[in-house]
Amino acid sequence: MRADYLILGNSAAGVSAAEAIRATDSCGSIVIASPEPHRVYGRPLISYLLEGKTSLERIGYKNADFYERLNIEPFLGPGYDAMRLDANAHRATFSNGTEIEYGRCLIATGSIPFTPPIEGLDEAQNVTPFLTLDNALKAQELADRARAAAHAEGRESRAIVIGAGLIGLKAAEAISHSVDRVMVLELAPRILPAVLDAEGARLLQGMLARHGIECRPGVSAQKILVDGGTAHGALLTDGTEEPCDFIVAAVGVRPNTAFAVEAGATQGRGLVCGPDLQTSLPDVYAAGDVVQVRDALDGTERPLALWPNAVRQGMIAGRHMADDPLAPVFDGSFAVNAVDFFEASLLTAGLINPPDNAEGVTCDVRIDEAAGTYAKFVVRDGKLAGYILLNRPDNAGIYTWLIEHETQLDTIDPALFDSAPLNCDFDKTMRWERLHAGYPADRNEKGFLVKRECPSAS
């Protein structure tokens, strides 16, 4: 068969691209293909699902009529894993043998789990990653079974989570409601190594401990103890053994791009794309976790596996694919993370762990142990470059705006950092400009009419 637009991947980047394409091209045929048998859902919501904060009915990211309304043909199910791409022939081949010829193709296949070489990890049936809805449902099933079996034996049920990144810790939180003891292993010397600093990690680790989640930074598993296809414990890197009823493997992710690389696409740490998000292959675009992004703050090139980034890239790639003359370019981005654990909220953005003694960089840290809050602001060359806000979320987007706009902080009331930032911390001109987009041109700042329309000559 043939499609004008073939979108590989049915999550944030893929559906955002489809929407953008349809906004420009009302009649071109669009196919979305994905091996997951579900309509598009909020992928980061899988832990919330297990906690009962959403449901299978409400987890849908788009309205029920999304595919129909936009005239998109969804090919969803285990047979629709992209296996081969022939960029010259403009043809993709799927795991069930289906071939689709396309006009333009979008690679939005996201991340897949990175499985570390831990002996026994891939031999046990009671080990699951925690990336997809089906992974989450399996984790819940394993947790329910573990609890029933353990309680029948009169002991506590136990789970091990390998990896204390965002995925591992959200998985730990989710299963902690069903399992008596959860241990989280992390090779790095602190939890959330990519999005927190040492002090913030220490505070969060203490909070998680009060909810029965024991984090073991600096310790990982060297061998999974498997018996008859079932993991019943792990030998840790500190030489001790830890028993468990099941394991969540959340060590890390990598871009799901093997078929594209095989087809000749240039890959660094992700697919290398131009400002229009076209890969090195003609008429093959990419968006979301698979793309190598230039970090606007530290200049590094790596995938930015975050939902808002995937939505933004999908929108931009879709417009270029449909030849929208006003399509914006993608010129890098920076990480903004929002996550909550039990009653704690954690927001981080940009540069949070600058190298020691980096020139022109200062860190402004505010800790209130009694209130359980921790705030860190990284200032570089007089501009905000990053923040960590633990339990101090209010109005954080104002800080994000300062980072994005590279605003010189000397024009702003320093009180901005003492507590929730406010619009009135900006000077008069900036305050007005920020809050008055689209303000009628014939009104002044007091709301008075400044010019009258000329009566028509007739």
Next chain:
Amino acid sequence: MKRIYAIEAWCLGCKRCEIACKTQHSATRDTVKALTQEQPSPTSRVQVEGDRFLSLAVNCRHCAQPKCVKGCISGAMQKDPASGLVTSDPAKCVGCRTCVSMCPFGCVQVVSVEGRDIALKCDLCTEDGCIPGEPACVAACPNGALVYWESEE
């Protein structure tokens, strides 16, 4: 679309807009009952910032390219393509605060409602889904410090 604009030159900081917003978004729609008896206590979606010398009432801008919508992981935060209204669906929201980290104006709050953390924001006093109404905060302002005008964006 029509947008609410703050005219800070006229703002007295009286917070009548906040009271009107709470009443509008209460169960009883009765100011006294809404402010003294209702549980959960209604939340104002307009915030008066500042002090005696400078004050202004800040409301969701219903941005043309809303960052809260792009960031939302649940699909709860949406912009209606016809009216331009940006709303958050409390049934879908999980309270992750991505919108809070994205909104450049501090116009989304996450509050606990009936045991669930959800995002609350200005809905332009819409009554049924996506048709903006007549904002109660603007009607309540005694000094022309909040206006509701057709915007040029």
